[in-house]
Amino acid sequence: MKQENTKKTALITGFSSGIGMAYSKYLANQGWNLELISQDKSRSDKGKEKLNYQFARYHLRDLSKPESIKSIVENIETPNLIVANAGITKSGKAGSLDFEEKMDLFYLLCNGVIDLIESYLPEMEQKKGSRIVIISSIGAVTPMPKSSIYAAAKSAIYSYGQSLSRELNKKNITVTVSLPGYVKTLAHQRAGLGHLNEKVPGWMWIQAEQVVKETEKASIKGKSYVIPGAVYKLVRPFLQSELANNIWNKITKRNS
Ligand SMILES: NC(=O)c1ccc[n+]([C@@H]2O[C@H](COP(=O)([O-])OP(=O)(O)OC[C@H]3O[C@@H](n4cnc5c(N)ncnc54)[C@H](OP(=O)(O)O)[C@@H]3O)[C@@H](O)[C@H]2O)c1
Numbered sequence: 001m002k003q004e005n006t007k008k009t010a011l012i013t014g015f016s017s018g019i020g021m022a023y024s025k026y027l028a029n030q031g032w033n034l035e036l037i038s039q040d041k042s043r044s045d046k047g048k049e050k051l052n053y054q055f056a057r058y059h060l061r062d063l064s065k066p067e068s069i070k071s072i073v074e075n076i077e078t079p080n081l082i083v084a085n086a087g088i089t090k091s092g093k094a095g096s097l098d099f100e101e102k103m104d105l106f107y108l109l110c111n112g113v114i115d116l117i118e119s120y121l122p123e124m125e126q127k128k129g130s131r132i133v134i135i136s137s138i139g140a141v142t143p144m145p146k147s148s149i150y151a152a153a154k155s156a157i158y159s160y161g162q163s164l165s166r167e168l169n170k171k172n173i174t175v176t177v178s179l180p181g182y183v184k185t186l187a188h189q190r191a192g193l194g195h196l197n198e199k200v201p202g203w204m205w206i207q208a209e210q211v212v213k214e215t216e217k218a219s220i221k222g223k224s225y226v227i228p229g230a231v232y233k234l235v236r237p238f239l240q241s242e243l244a245n246n247i248w249n250k251i252t253k254r255n256s
Pocket residue numbers: 013014015016017018019020037038039040041043044061062063064085086087088089108135136137138179180181182183184185186187188190
């Protein structure tokens with residue numbers, strides 16, 4: 001007799017590398033069903049091979065486009081956990097991105113995350129213990145010269161998550177926004193910011209696995225946000241000061 005699959009399901013965007021891959025591995029180790037989304041076929045295939053997990057399904061979608069979110073919602077049943085992680089960093093001085101680049105980046109990092117969450121929200125409310133995790137960035141609360149659109153989108157989605165977390169307080173859903181600092185992934189290389197791998201001192205980098213561990217812990221506890229890594233927890237209170245921001249911006253200065 002065919003056994004009913006009673007595992008919980010997580011939908012993870014941007015699974016193919018970095019934080020998304022670490023999240024997928026973490027949940028696979030716990031036996032979750034996984035619905036995994038990314039855009040590039042060859043990176044998705046490599047990710048699938050790396051994960052090597054029988055309870056995962058793979059979907060190719062460009063999440064910078066609204067029609068991709070529609071198609072995801074039409075094709076994937078309401079999950080128990082959403083991990084809205086997919087993202088890229090775009091570097092460049094103010095005015096250097098054209099209209100479409102700005103729209104796409106903002107949709108990928110913010111508006112698309114909102115559309116995805118709100119499409120599933122009514123049914124998630126009916127499921128016991130539903131969770132939403134949003135991977136924002138420490139850039140949400142720190143100025144990022146030459147990455148201003150990225151920082152603005154991360155800030156907007158942080159703000160949305162904080163409000164939603166409180167709005168859903170009495171319902172069956174927790175919302176947790178994670179604000180990682182520098183994480184060794186493909187992100188900087190892809191954005192032409194490879195020089196930061198050398199420039200940013202070693203103590204400022206944290207592992208993707210650490211981000212996942214702390215984010216999951218915070219989400220299960222129902223916390224509305226988390227800053228992974230001891231060093232970032234320590235510096236967070238000082239990031240509003242002019243002096244701390246000057247030092248921070250010097251260390252993390254972008255070339256282009
Ligand atoms: N690395 C850091 O220092 C850092 C710090 C703070 C926050 N974050 C955030 O963490 C999240 C994950 O980034 P990461 O550092 O792990 O980078 P990564 O290794 O480059 O992974 C990015 C993931 O997002 C997917 N993705 C990018 N654009 C997409 C699109 N248009 N449609 C669908 N999927 C797309 C990629 O899929 P493909 O392979 O198919 O392109 C990949 O799976 C991002 O939101 C990023 O902003 C990173």
